[in-house]
Amino acid sequence: MLCCVCKEKEAKVHLTQIVGDKMQKVDLCEGCAAQKGVNDPAGFSLADLLLGLGASQEMEQAAGGSEVKCPACGFTQADFKKAGRLGCAECYKTFQEGLEGLLKTMHKGTRHRGKVPAALRETQDLTERLKSLQKKLDKAVAEEDFEQAASCRDEIKTTKDRLAGLTTT
Numbered sequence: 106m107l108c109c110v111c112k113e114k115e116a117k118v119h120l121t122q123i124v125g126d127k128m129q130k131v132d133l134c135e136g137c138a139a140q141k142g143v144n145d146p147a148g149f150s151l152a153d154l155l156l157g158l159g160a161s162q163e164m165e166q167a168a169g170g171s172e173v174k175c176p177a178c179g180f181t182q183a184d185f186k187k188a189g190r191l192g193c194a195e196c197y198k199t200f201q202e203g204l205e206g207l208l209k210t211m212h213k214g215t216r217h218r219g220k221v222p223a224a225l226r227e228t229q230d231l232t233e234r235l236k237s238l239q240k241k242l243d244k245a246v247a248e249e250d251f252e253q254a255a256s257c258r259d260e261i262k263t264t265k266d267r268l269a270g271l272t273t274t
Contacts (some may be wrong), residue, residue: 109135173197224271231268235261 106116109131116132122128174181176199180192191197197204216266242257 106132108132108137110134110137110140173199228268228271231264231271235264235268236263 107195108114108116108135110133113135114134117135118133118138120131120133138149139165172181172183175192175196177195178192180196180199182200185196191200238257238261242254242261245251245257246252
């Protein structure tokens, strides 16, 4: 098993944290474990390590090596690394470039959608798909790519039928 950080050396340190019904595992080589300060398991938070993996490098690369401070609360990248969270809503704008890559790896995307019932989610997805297909159809017609246009038209009809089936049930 390879180290989660360097992805080169064999993992010798295996950490597992169970919070509620969720389990998180991190496997580290001895060098990365020492670098991350994993020498006393009792005083160590796995969440801090998970958040810190690549976060500081991403944020430093986005800042171009200079220390960026939030104009609203004065939070810095070092503060983010220590606390594992941002200081205010403005921090998300200030550290946007570095956070985008980090959030993509942590979550399914960079846009918060919240919890939605499955049926409503499917309706929303189909509606978004219809908009996308309509744009694709318009482009194909404008470019006189009639084979593509016909394919889009058929897919639009199928999607509309599925959407109608969802809304009537």
